[in-house]
Amino acid sequence: MSIMQEKEMWTSKLRKSWQKTLPVEKLLPDTQPAYVASWIYLFGVATLASLGVIIASGIVLAFEGASWYHYSNVGHFINSMHFWSVQFFFVFMVVHLWGKFWMAAWRGRRLLTWITGAVAFVASIATAFTGYLIQTNFDSQWISYEAKDGFNSVGIGSRFNVTNFGQMILLHVAFLPIVLGVITMIHVLMVRAKGVVPPIDAFNAELGERK
Amino acid sequence: MNDRRSELEAAPWSGRTRRYDLIKEGVAALVVVTIATVALSTLFGSPDDKQITFKEWAVAAPADFYATTVQELAGSSGTGGYGAPYNTASDGVNLGPLHLAKLMGVTHPVDTVNDFVITPLTTVVNSGPVADALKQWQSSDSKTQAAWATNYDNALTKANQDATKVPSGNYGPVPQLSGGLLSMAQAGSLDGALLSQGNYFQSDNTKQTLFMGDGSYFNDQSTASNLQGSTWGMMNETGRYPGQAWLWLYSFWYQIPPFNNGDSHPFGANADAWIMVIMGALSLGLIIMPLIPGVRSLPYKIKIHRLVWKNYYQEENL
Amino acid sequence: MNLKAVYIHIGWFQMSVTNLIIVIGMVVLFGLALTLPFPGNSKGNKKGKGRK
Incomplete structure (x- = not known):
């Protein structure tokens, strides 16, 4: 009876699934697979x-x-x-992305890790863009003037007005960093939970395949 | 077979391991990046081309400012004929039958006549002729106003924007109003008036930016700095600084046919919208790349992974 | 850095020298990362504990 009740608690459910997917040994490991050497x-x-x-x-x-x-x-x-x-940031992120692509790092049920990473890339571009709009110099005057047409052309401009300095500064320092921060955190936690993707040719022998 | 492979690849690693200090690695990375950033910041600083004010524009290119003001009164400026989200003057660009901007409506109404010219003029003490012109304008109906402004706009265009060469005609108070706004801008009081529109708090620069973009001066400055979209300007920065190079693909589409020709229909004339759609699709493609047949097989065919894991493959004789 | 920028211009392609340096730098970084030997080797390290 008491076990039944404990099982039904949301809190204990969350704790258990957390402990299962991301125990602290996985979050902060002191070893990595031997292939993590590049x-x-x-x-x-x-x-x-x-x-x-x-x-x-x-x-x-x-x-x-x-x-x-x-x-x-x-x-x-x-x-x-x-x-x-x-x-x-962008240089490192792009090299990271190239690296993960050529490792086919989405293998082994790591699709969501790739997706969160790619979403973080797109979110970074949006965040950087709003930063360029709030430099309060000629560059931001011009970028806002030029970019409005793109956003207006598909109706986004009706809600996301790049010439509105107040809106852009709030998005840049509050909303977008939160979005990017959360996606990045999820991405990193997923990497830790799933572990670093093994080499493409690692299991050929076990699968009876020749490389 | 593929399920089995996926299972193996997903399972916790049970092979050889090596000691690896993640925290130390992170701290080292932070230190290196900080030092590199401090070094580049000290060496190169950052771009900061001064903002252009209406005062600067009106002093440096008075004829351009004057002609732009006339266009705002006549509704013939870029903003005047823009359509949504600023006004209903046109349908704007389309994606075939889809007029998305129009569909979303006029969410940032801009009245070029009152917002850009008349309201700012009412915030200052004008000279006698300008004050009289303002009274005359305000006491006439919109049809007369439009006729005056259009007459003068056409005459000024014919005279190559040289107000002294415009023959006399039925222009009403339009020349005086435009001259008044020019004086106001040259004195430096138009910048604030355009932003505040008679209010105290204000953080929306839409009206200033649209008005400034309607003139040639602002555009000429941008061309001089190579910032125009037609010449990869989106990727560029003022001075010799690096720009948003990550926008290369977005910028690329504007350089090639049909998008580089604004007169070609249906794509060139609506390049903004189509390129938005293309980039949206490509971004989605990047996000779901592991699901796209062909692309997802590339890492197996072009074996760059042999380089990444060369030690491991050697040690394991794989 | 506030001098007038220099551009490479070939047909419809155009890029500032600074951007080009960064792009080339990125490719070089990628190449080096794949080819430079990584310090330390895994020989003699213990077998995995098989956490499962």
Whole structure:
């Protein structure tokens, strides 16, 4: 009777499924399969590190306001860090994506890991784009003017108005980072839960296939 | 067979392992990226071309500003004829029978006559002739207003935007109003008036951006910096800084036929909408790539994985 | 960096030299990541514990 009741509790159900899919040994392992031995494996973590620098510099910029960097040397430096860490972020993410594609890293029921990663890529482009719109300089004036036609052409402009500075700054510093942060977290947790995808030719012998 | 393979690939790894410190790796990555970012920031800084103000425009290119103002009064500017989401002047671009912009309606109404010219003029103390012109404009009906503005717009276009060469005609107060707005812009009071529209708090720059984009000055600056969409401008940045290179594919479509010809129907003239659809489809394709036959087999055919796992394959004689 | 940008322009293709450097850098990074030997080897490491 008491066991029955415990089984039916949502809390214990969640705890059990959590412990099953992602025990702390899987979350923070101290070993990796022997095949995890290539520089290509560093580009995921490099992307995360860049995201860390982006968020840290972005928080400083958020506290000082969108125009700060025009007149403060410190502000310009922090803005530069935000700018260059975004470049690093995309470079590392693209190399990571290429690497995972050629490893066919979606094998072994890892489809959702690929999907969350690809969605994070698209969300990153949207987030970066709104950042370019709130530089409060000529570049953002022009980008907003030019980009409005694309969004208007398919009706998105009716709700997502790139020439509305207030809307863009809120999306850039609140909504989109939350979306990107959550997707990234899910992506990383899925990688940990499922483990690093084994080599394509790893199981040929067991499957009776010649390579 | 494939199920068995998938099962093996999904199961927790039971083969050889190696020590691997994820946290140390993460901290090292953070340190390296931070140092690299600080280095590039110190060496190169970041782009910051000054914003263009209406004052700058009106002082640097008064004839262009004046002619644009006349067009706003006549409704012949880019914004005046845009359609949704700003007004109902046209149907806008389409995807065949689908007019998505029109369907979504006028969500950001922009009245070029009042928002761009008349309301800003009423926020300042105008000189005698401009004040009189404003009174005359406000006391006449919209049909007369439109006739005056269109007459003057056509005459000014014929005179190559040289107001001194426009023959006299039935222009009503349009020349005085446009001259008044030019003075206002040159004095630097139009920027704020366009944004605030008589209010206190305001964070929507739509009206400023649309008005500025209707003139040539803004577009010329963009062309000079190679930012026009027709020349891969979407990927570019002011100065020698890297731009949004990740928009290369989006930018690419604008460079090739039929999308690079705005006069070709149905695709070139509606390039914005079609390219949006193409990019939406391609983005979806990237997201569900493992499900797309052909593409998903590429890693098996082009064996770059042999390089990734070369140590393991060697050690295991695979 | 605030100087006028230099562009590579071939037919309909056009790219700023800076963007090109970044793209080439990305390809080079990818190539190096696949070919440079990764430090440490797995020889002598223990067998997996077989967590299942």
